[in-house]
Amino acid sequence: MQYTEAIDYLYSRLPVFHRIGAKALKPGLGNTLLLCEALGNPQHQFTSIHVAGTNGKGSSSHMLAAIYQSAGYRVGLYTSPHLKSFTERIRLNGQPIPETEVAHFVVRHQALIERIEPSFFEVTVAMAFDFFAREAVDVAIIEVGLGGRLDSTNVITPVASVITNIGYDHTDILGDTLPQIASEKAGIIKPGVPVLIGETNPETEPVFRTMADFVNAPIEFADRHYSVQDNGILNERRNVLVRRDSELAQPFDLDLLGSYQLKNLPAVLATVSALQSLFSVSLAAMQTGLTSVTLLTGLKGRFQTLQYRPRVIADTAHNQPGLEALLETIRSIDYARLRIIIGLVADKDRSHILAVLPQNAVYYFCQAQTPRSLPAAELQLEAAGLGRIGEAFTDVNAALSSALLDAAADDLLLITGSNYTIAELTTL
Missing domain, CATH: 3.40.1190.10 (Mur-like, catalytic domain)
Known part of the structure; x- marks a missing residue:
């Protein structure tokens, strides 16, 4: 075998x-x-x-x-x-x-x-x-x-x-x-x-x-x-x-x-x-x-910078306290606009997670290729109900590509929400 x-x-x-x-x-x-x-x-x-x-x-x-x-x-x-x-x-x-x-x-x-x-x-x-x-x-x-x-x-x-x-x-x-x-x-x-x-x-x-x-x-x-x-x-x-x-x-x-x-x-x-x-x-x-x-x-996915100009950071934060801590770190970085690529699993209480996300960010909702993943369209709809607006993508790499096309050199792109989302990044 x-x-x-x-x-x-x-x-x-x-x-x-x-x-x-x-x-x-x-x-x-x-x-x-x-x-x-x-x-x-x-x-x-x-x-x-x-x-x-x-x-x-x-x-x-x-x-x-x-x-x-x-x-x-x-x-x-x-x-x-x-x-x-x-x-x-x-x-x-x-x-x-x-x-x-x-x-x-x-x-x-x-x-x-x-x-x-x-x-x-x-x-x-x-x-x-x-x-x-x-x-x-x-x-x-x-x-x-x-x-x-x-x-x-x-x-x-x-x-x-x-x-x-x-x-x-x-x-x-x-x-x-x-x-x-x-x-x-x-x-x-x-x-x-x-x-x-x-x-x-x-x-x-x-x-x-x-x-x-x-x-x-x-x-x-x-x-x-x-x-x-x-x-x-x-x-x-x-x-x-x-x-x-x-x-x-x-x-x-x-x-x-x-x-x-x-x-x-x-x-x-x-x-x-x-x-x-x-x-x-x-x-x-x-x-x-x-x-x-x-x-x-060999640790990966902990506030890991994947590229600069625009800066792209991947972090496996996947619950409310984890995301709160991540966003605290983000506030210490200078950037023009925050773009968040996020995918979540379906079997967690997402209301608290979505509530801590900043309303003034641009969102790119995605999903991992696993049965536990919440479909991106559902995540997009739930987030919109809390004032977090963005497009939906069926793949994290497609979401990242779209965000990179939209971004200026001094923007900050954050990829987060699930270990499984981070795992599917081809650039990690």
Whole structure:
């Protein structure tokens, strides 16, 4: 079986969330545990850091991976979804899992997959854990797929649990209040394992403290100990000064330019600090890693500039808090006119997302080539009802081409709204 055949098999045989949404979920950890047991329980054969949160968990995972790589460690990284290739989900020192490894895994375990009938995500988690164990990584950064408590990744016992923030997303699955969502995310907190919370919220803090106390896990709210001073963007790096409590402030240059990364930074640095006795990391390694996240890990789609004059930026923000943070960054850029190319999925509450979009932008509504995508014409109609006016396109690249034809050299073009929309850009 070749790689393309293996991927076709996984997509055709297993329910896939990014295609059909919540119907692809299989509640509970039973299938993942059965897969891992058949594989020799690889999840217990490497050291891991678990990262959850509504927004920022992907960027935070990549930042942690870049820091530990810069410190000389052998680092595994598991994230989802991918943008261009399935192999992006499973990385070793920034390099995607070889296609031959994917094919061999499917061939070796096809009978097991058909016996257990797991979801697509459950299989990819088991594949990642098997790969990290066989490659003897020093540490693996494991990003939660959805929620935490019942997420397939939650079969690990990490050395640190990281929760970036809590916001409204996947409310049909996780609950429609912040405490309910926080309770699901708090499911990754393990007995005695340090937990680092990125952003303090009075509604969710009691949830995290109660869970941490219940399992005797040390808890730190990173934003209460780390303050970040933004000095702006210079030479395509965001310069910041970070002070921990009363310590001397330290400079960092971030290649991830979004201002929302400043909210991710405290939990990342707090995690590295909490694990110094296990993984020694120098200040220089932290600075090098944060300057080179995209180069070291292959991260794409986070406030990524695709071209200049006109400037085109792609960002995978796909929910209300994510878009609010993205638009905050946009306000720090000089431009004549803002043109937004946007596509959304159909199974989310879009009213809150559309409400945060600026009324004075020019819109180009599009859709991804996936069953979950909201048809562009429907998005156009819903947006018009809120005063966001624009044309509809059935493809993101057609929308971008039209926007480029309309744009002046000093306009700003923003492509956003969905991972799946960004993934289909031919210029990414």
